[in-house]
Amino acid sequence: MLWSLLKILVFVAIVALLALGAGILMETAGGVQITVAGTEYTLGALQSVMALVALVVIVWLFFKLLSLLIATLKFLNGDETALSRYFDKGREAKGYQALSDGLMALASGEGRLALAKASRAERYLEKPELTDLLTAQAAEMAGDTKKAAAAYKRLLGNQNTRFVGIRGIMKQKLSDGDTDTARQLAEKALALRPKHEEVQDTLLQLQARAEDWAGARKTLATKLKTGTLPRDVFKRRDAVLALSASQGVIEEGATVEQREQAIEANRLSPDLVPAAAMAARAYIAKGKTRNAVRVLKKAWEAQPHPDLAHAFAEIEPTETAAERVKRFGQLARLKPHDDETRLVMAELNIVAEDYPEARRALGDLAERAPDARALTLMAAIERGEGAPDAVVQGWLTRALTAPRGPQWVCENCNHIHAEWAPVCEHCTSFDTLSWKRPETAEFASATGAHMLPLITGAAKPALAPEAGDIPEAELIDADAPDNSDDVSAADDRAEDDQNAEPENGDTEHAEDVAEKDAK
Template sequence: MLLWSVLKIIIFLTVVVAAAFGVGYLLETESMLLITVAGREFALTPLSGVIAAVLLLLLVYVALKLLGLLVATIRFLNGDETAISRYFNRRAERKGYQALSEGMLALASGEGRLAIRKAERAEGYLKRPELTNLLVAQAAEMAGDTAKATETYKRLLADDTTRFVGIRGLMKQKLDAGDTDTALKLAEKAFALRPQHHEVQDTLLTLQAGHEDWAGARKTLAAKLKSGALPRDVHKRRDAVLALADARDALAEGKIDTASKEATEANRLSPDLVPAAVMAARMAIQDGKPKIATRVIRKAWDASPHPDLAAAFASIEPEETPAARIKRFRVLLAKHPADPEVKLLEAELHIAAEDYAAARKALGDLPETAPTARSLTIMAAIERGEGSEDRVVRGWLAKAVTASRGPQWTCENCGHVHATWQPVCEHCDSFDTLAWAEAPQSESAFAGTAQMLPLIVGALEDRRDDPEIEDPEPEVVDAAPVEETPAEVTEDMAEENDPHAPGHVLPDMGEVSNDAETSEPARTAAN
């Protein structure tokens, strides 16, 4: 700044010296300037000629100004009410736009307070609140002045041209403050004004899903598809998720027909969506349509094996023997034979039939190459069934306690692990981000309940209910910790065993609950 000031002083002195030198030169010149106008001659000295030229330029400037005023007056008389005021305010307008541009540059550089001052100055010159208020609001947010930002956004609501901007600004403020109820109402208003605005669509969809407004969310999703903001395959997947969530709520309210309809629709839209296939299959089983349930499960299984699909497939024939169950499951086991889930399922089926050699063969090297709580627990059951010493069984169970839980419903956005599938992540509120994947060990080692050989539960129940069997206490236990196991964590895992956890293939999943009576066979088997 100091250098620039010095430079300006030097330039000014140079101009003054040059002007003085020029005037002195003109005074010393003896030549005359002759000008002829209408037959009359005018003799002017060089200095007089220069002065006359300056006066002529000034006269032309005044004439142009008067001409501009005349044009503005004619426009005013023709109906342009602001023509004369614009004529007189051009200088102020230039200053206003200059202040506005400086304010925008200050905002871009992170100087919130300076941007507010420039915007207020621009408003004094321009009287254009639709331009300056937005700059003031954004600068106030940057400066941390929430009250001023809110006040400015509310002023924007008064003008039709800026109402959407005001509503959007207030909506973002409510979201930052955690007031999702008010934010949802504002998002709905913003969506009504600009239904094709992508950001508003996404915000409204997230808020509607968080408030379990599934019908409204499906309308918003349809608007996203119509506006071209969403690929058709993604739309079908997310529409299926919303339909499934609606079916769950309907089932909880006792609306069986609605639940069945929405579950079927969800499965139609996305056949590989495991929770939709499971619910559609169970609704078909309740309606006495086992063939439809089988078709739904097999189609989803072809896309990706999943323990919940196996559980639903087992519930189609809850009273079958272990041998019959193995035979019926062959259609699933034949698909993806190298998949770990298929190997685990086949091992569980053979354990339920007390064929431990076949179970060990089916399990393969999973306990060594991909050890999880489930595979290690199955290995412990195989060792116990083959008569191995308790220390061997306890060794496998001890490994299972600290091993990875294997694939779980994990949020792809925040990594949070869920016990069951949900349409919205309960940790970060993201919509349709849950995937069946293995979470990091630090998050999943002790998350959820243990998965303790669910197939055995059905087999043991059948054996205990059979009057011809003298000893109701089966020799082969499921993967629950044995009584001699010293690890308290293992005992807790057995006590918290949930029949509905992924991987449990019970005879009748539709009637299993977590009460003490239902859990008794599993506890008896563990002893």
């Protein structure tokens, strides 16, 4: 409304100025004298201005007619498009101006304006390879997905714009959640432009989500060939894909091919913990225990992990607890000061009923990095050494509210996974899981604190001197009924469990014992 009013006011002002100028010229004395063929013409001031304007128009028309004459001569000489170019020159100028305005509107985030300019450019230029792309992007910005899809489909008809059309439809399918169609379109787009890094990454991610490991390895090889992926990263991710293809190696029905893929994954990336564990199990299934030991030692030296300890225990499933402690010394010597080494050796010594050695192996881990596992082991050690029930219950109380320790965490979104996976279940990113302590703090709920007396039993008033100050024990209700008989029964069960030989070398046996004590 204001803009229309402003235009009217400007128009009125221009008319008023012209009228004022014409009045001044009419009142001005003198003029211009022109002599043509002996005839003299005298023009007043206003007539002189009008004659000048007429002269400019005549000159402009002369050059236009001259350009038309030149185009006609070119047409007569065989240039069939000379006349059409002459008449379309103005339309082309308007079309390119509309196209330029549409691009500026698109860059400014004005989707509706860009869509209008694209329609105007399409009407003047008649070049769909240019205007359809602007129409599609402007329609997407304006939220008109149907019009954008129609524009992308028109781009498929031109060989020069086919890739752009496929990529645009692929993105639409991704936003709609149709990953199967998007994967097929990404494969076609990659066939047209093998060096396009964005399409490579999109296809690799979609193939990993669809568990198309063979196709993902081909795409990864394409990334290496085109130079969009360093060779060391390629080896790591190729190992992840080979490992993913052999996920069933631990099952009884694992094929020979799955076992070979697990071994290949370990060969490609020896520090990949799941690959090392699976490769070791594949060697164990073949009876090649020396190869299994070598694989696990190399992986343990790179990064100690509970899965490696479990696989190492499966090499000799029938050995005694003392023999197992001695054999695990091979791993302990590789990383003697690592936290995982301390925890594993403490667990094994608890199973072997060597509680002083278990305490020495654990060291100050329960105070320096108190997680649920370390605190549970301390409870088991205290129980094995005959400490009072209140001391054991205090350690279990702390274990109940302590962090879980290192876990598989996605480096992209910090999502915690119970088990390793090639693709994050939260953000679907590929090869982003690492074994570390979560950055986000873990808090215990108030409900869990109130339930502690039911889980651990009432605390006795006196604590053993060696237990130290355990503030968490104050959370236990001192007025709860005495359950010493239950604790004594738990002691008997704990002794039976500790004397029993481990079934499969599971290094988490001590945690099970401590949980039974708590119950």
